[in-house]
Amino acid sequence: MEFWISLANQIAAQRFSEWAAVIGAILYLLLAARNNPWCWVWGIISCIFWAYAAFALYGLYIDGALQIFYIFISIFGIYEWKYGGKDHQELPISRLTWKQHIWIWVGGLALSWVLGAFFAAYTSAAATYLDAFTTVFSVIITFMVIRKKIENWLYWFLIDSVYVYLYWSRGGFLIALLFVVYLVIVVFGYLSWRKKLLI
Numbered sequence: 001m002e003f004w005i006s007l008a009n010q011i012a013a014q015r016f017s018e019w020a021a022v023i024g025a026i027l028y029l030l031l032a033a034r035n036n037p038w039c040w041v042w043g044i045i046s047c048i049f050w051a052y053a054a055f056a057l058y059g060l061y062i063d064g065a066l067q068i069f070y071i072f073i074s075i076f077g078i079y080e081w082k083y084g085g086k087d088h089q090e091l092p093i094s095r096l097t098w099k100q101h102i103w104i105w106v107g108g109l110a111l112s113w114v115l116g117a118f119f120a121a122y123t124s125a126a127a128t129y130l131d132a133f134t135t136v137f138s139v140i141i142t143f144m145v146i147r148k149k150i151e152n153w154l155y156w157f158l159i160d161s162v163y164v165y166l167y168w169s170r171g172g173f174l175i176a177l178l179f180v181v182y183l184v185i186v187v188f189g190y191l192s193w194r195k196k197l198l199i
Contacts, residue, residue, distance in 0.1 A: 014174040021050035022178045033189030037081040040074040047071045058170045061125040062135045077146045093148045093197045112136045153190035
């Protein structure tokens, strides 16, 4: 019982920037799961607050840099979803090939190791290898989302699970709980996109 009371107190003590990031992120993911391009606007709002929290509150510099990247790439996402299909039509949902999966894993793991080693050697950043792993794969998966590859949801399930541990271990309980909510929405998103893919 004491654990839950302590957890509730810690969540209540979270800052405005964290709440804004969480609410915007949930709206982003819910709209993305429904294949709605407005998701990108809420993504931008969430990332502005999330970048501040990652840099200033938790010392997760790589994740903070990722949020800045998201802000700019979201503009590209809006365009691709609306006009990235054949003859500038709406982009349809599609699948990755096995060869693409292999390249994603080989390249992603190699880049994660290099980035983690760099930040471990030259910065005071926390959890550099896990932070690098989640960041590198989040960038890769974001491009899957932009191109409406259905497997993005499966990759997000893995990465979001790691994020739960990463933020919980740093005391970012509200953001850790956000990723738990993400895991539920990710399942909904996959099932929703699969239904549209099969139509």
